[in-house]
Amino acid sequence: MHDIRAIRENPTDFDAALARRGLDPISPSILAIDTERRAKITAAEAALADRNAASKQVGAAKASGDEAEFERLRALVSDKKAEVAALEEEAKDMDAKLNDLLLTIPNLPYADVPDGADENDNVEIHKWGTPPTLDFDAVEHFEIKSVTRGMDFETAAKLSGSRFVILSGAIARVHRALAQFMLDTHTSENGLTEVNGPVMVRDSAMLGTGQLPKFSEDSYQTTNGWWLIPTSEVTLTNIVAGHTLDEDYLPRRYVAHSLCFRSEAGSAGRDTSGMLRQHQFEKVEMVSVVKPENSDAELDRMTNCAQDILERLGLAYRTVKLCTGDMGFGARRTNDIEVWLPGQNTYREISSCSTCGDFQSRRMNARFKRTGEKKPEFLHTLNGSGLAVGRCLIAVLENGQQADGSVNLPDVLHGYMGGKTKINADGSLG
């Protein structure tokens, strides 16, 4: 949600920033609505002021017992009623019109975000580790001999259709271990507060973080109107919706492990094999709520938290700063972390860390008040995966694969695996 006053003051910069996202100038139509809106408000309020003044005199006349005057004023106020109602209606319509339009406009990229059309224009800003050198041809995760039995797409399709999977045995265990490892690391080492919250939310929550009104097709909705969250960013960020926080309550840093649901409309044909892109998946999500002056540093901190998980797992990755054309709706700047997948012989996204500035907090009306200051200010919100659990499973399996079809597990997971260190070629733990 954009500040209409900022647009009013500098429409040229606003359009220029949106142009970097490939959008046509929109400030003229916004300002036209805004101008009319303000004219309507002024007119409606003037009429209201008249009515209120007369109404006040009605009370005085009644109190003094002047019945004739009372009746006269009463009629006057009554006459004003229709006029006021009509003007208020118009003002409200224009306000809604402006609001509806503003809700569909994406966030403005920060100046340092590189221009570009798609992922090919993203800029690498960090690289860690070396892809494993294998003396055999690496295969994709679902082709690894020890994995096939515990990763069943056919049976899942029978139950639910495509883009679902049933994990079992050692694979399910590694998947669970990864989620626990991530949560433990973030809470014990990185200072995040663990949260376990709803995966079904109202419209207002989805509006707050920006999934609605534009992207309703991307998510699922229950018959009674709840949305299945596409990410627990929705749950975590909306914790502060509608609140005015004390300055010393900040920063808030949350982490949650949750199911996520995505329709993947528009992804037909992409990543159809394996469990890279599912309708239902698990993710450990981080959300930070901070003061404006701290959000840049917070994005670095959050990105480091996500990278830290991969480093502890010993997985090679690179971090890219997304270009304007590849950034999500609500982001001002986004760092994607891409993990090396030997089976695909490339880096694939496993985390996306974004700062939204005050874009979401304006939608949610989430503010804070500085000590001693009168005016509340909008918070800054950030979100990032830390990490996508399913994709991390893929990475662990592909990077740990051996010539005989077994998989060596990262050291940090051994404690979560009852001391087991590998998945044997037959699928058992060893």
Place this chain on the structure above:
RNA sequence: GGAGACGUGGCCGAGUGGUCGAAGGCGCUCCCCUGCUAAGGGAGUAGGCGGCUUAUACCCGUCUCGAGGGUUCGAAUCCCUUCGUCUCCGCCA
């Protein structure tokens, strides 16, 4: 699922049709007094929107007592809808 109660400012809590954006208390800010492990006195203290403006400073207008709608000349106060909270019963992981 059934029955009932309730939703007021940062917090607690008065207020059942007009003088209420709203008593009182707590908290917080400033000032005074006092002087040592404490207290006393005074003042101030909601937000949104529109206008004015260099201004997120004043000032003016307007809206907001969970939200939306209605009755009325006029609503925190009456009615309806809705969301939420609590209590009892039922059911249940």
